[in-house]
Amino acid sequence: MASPLTVHEHHHFEKATEALKQEHRIIEKVLGAVEKLTKSPGEIPVELWEKAIDFIRNFADKCHHLKEEGLLFPALEEHGIPREGGPIGMMLFEHEEGRGYVKAMVTALSHAQQDPQAARTELFQNARAYLRLLREHIAKEDQVLFEMVDSALTPEEHKKLLREFDEHEEKELGAGIHEKYLAIAKDLEDRLG
Incomplete structure (x- = not known):
């Protein structure tokens, strides 16, 4: 079933910032799912955490943040x-900070079998810090940075960026990447909503 959030073709957007904002909405869905995971009692559902981290690393970071770092900035x-x-500079710093939290989440998850209590504490602390950081980060981009982009760039520059976004996705992550991660976002939302 096609999601209303299908974003693969960026060329139906007028502005590069519209494509990035729509990706923010998808990322926020997964952040909501991660927040629910940090409130779930009992055994750590490793498979769900792995799915969320896969989304964060490949969609939020490799697909979205690297477009900003390599093309938009x-x-x-x-x-x-x-x-x-x-x-x-602030956005770049926050991208790096986020990667640090995600790395710590991966490490904590790898200890879930041996030391569930310590793993849980470490995982939840880093996940909550990541949630806080990324929600504020998205708000700053949507409300401040993207406004600057829209007033600085011409319509032609926006169109060029949108084409480059598509090329970046194909090259870095392969065809069909949006569909794959939209499905993961939807699955996490359905299972944790």
Whole structure:
């Protein structure tokens, strides 16, 4: 069943920021599922955590954040918005911070069998820190950074970025990646909603 959030073709958007905002909405669904996982008592449902982390690493980070880092931010720099300090520097710092939390979540999950109590504490702490960080990060991008992008870039530059987003996905992650991760987001939401 096709999800109303199908995003694979970015060319039905007018602006690069519209495509990125729609990806934010998908990421938020998975953040909601992760929040529910941090509140579930009993044994750690390893399979669900692995699914959520796969989504975070490959969709939120490799697909979404790397588009920003490799394509969007350089386009802003061309318009005189510096990489160091200011919003771009802050976004890059937060992307790295998020990767640190996710790495710690993966490590904690790998200890779920040997030491469930310690693993649970470590996993939940890092997941909650990641949730806080990413929700604030998304709000900053939606409300501040993307406004800057929209006022700096021409319609042609937006179209060029949208084409480059599609190319980035194909090259980095292969065809059909949006469909795969939309299905994972939907599955997590259905099972934890």
